[in-house]
Amino acid sequence: MTNRESQQFYSYSTKSSIKAKIGYRMCLSSVPSYVYATVKATESSLPHTFNVTVLDVKESYFEVELKRTDISEGWNMFVTVDWFFYIGNAVVYGNNVIWITDLFNSKSMNYTTAKTDCKDKGGKLVEIVDKPMYDVVYNYVRSNFVFGTKGAASFYLGSTYDPEADNVTQSNGEPGYNGNWNPGKWPVNDSGRQNLAVRVAFDLSLTNNGMRNVKPTNLRRSAIQICCMEIPAVITEIGIPNKLL
The missing domain is CATH 3.10.100.10 (Mannose-Binding Protein A, subunit A)
Known part of the structure; x- marks a missing residue:
């Protein structure tokens, strides 16, 4: 089973990195084997860029650390998370x-x-x-x-x-x-x-x-x-x- 999703949500941080939990928005029968995610500013004119590290994967959500990379500051805006997961023997x-x-x-x-x-x-x-x-x-x-x-x-x-x-x-x-x-x-x-x-x-x-x-x-x-x-x-x-x- 493979699946791609995209989700927008409001994100605020006073530091250059935060942890966040992202729900799959669907019921899964088992924990995904692989998860990959990217984050970008929803407003494309903004200069914000991020690295995303997947910290943990659960049956209903995965946890990530978002780290701003353009400058070492926080943010206050909507972001878009795109992710891919796979369940199976790959x-x-x-x-x-x-x-x-x-x-x-x-x-x-x-x-x-x-x-x-x-x-x-x-x-x-x-x-x-x-x-x-x-x-x-x-x-x-x-x-x-x-x-x-x-x-x-x-x-x-x-x-x-x-x-x-x-x-x-x-x-x-x-x-x-x-x-x-x-x-x-x-x-x-x-x-x-x-x-x-x-x-x-x-x-x-x-x-x-x-x-x-x-x-x-x-x-x-x-x-x-x-x-x-x-x-x-x-x-x-x-x-x-x-x-x-």
């Missing part, structure tokens, strides 16, 4: 929270349906930037997805592959990870196969796993959705079992 890499949307079930899907599903959940398809990130995401899937009787599962990436140039490009235009290709056939030199999927084998001795370039309409029969959400690097972690950092 992994953090850089400024991305990455999660499997369903830990127990795989299904037939293609790139388009996987992309839409992640967007509906407030995120986007994960994009792998380098070998360390590939290892983190791959091992996260192996450690957390319940394969059951299935020996492997696949997930789509948000990056694209150019077969002629043999390069991977992220959606922001930066280079993506171009390695750990599924041995033998891949990458396929076909201009229509510009989307990327990763096949994860539960048995480490199997070699039929890794990156594949695929067509957007190709169905992966045992596919899982892995979504990510970009957040600034400062984040609070609360009690995620089996987390990989």
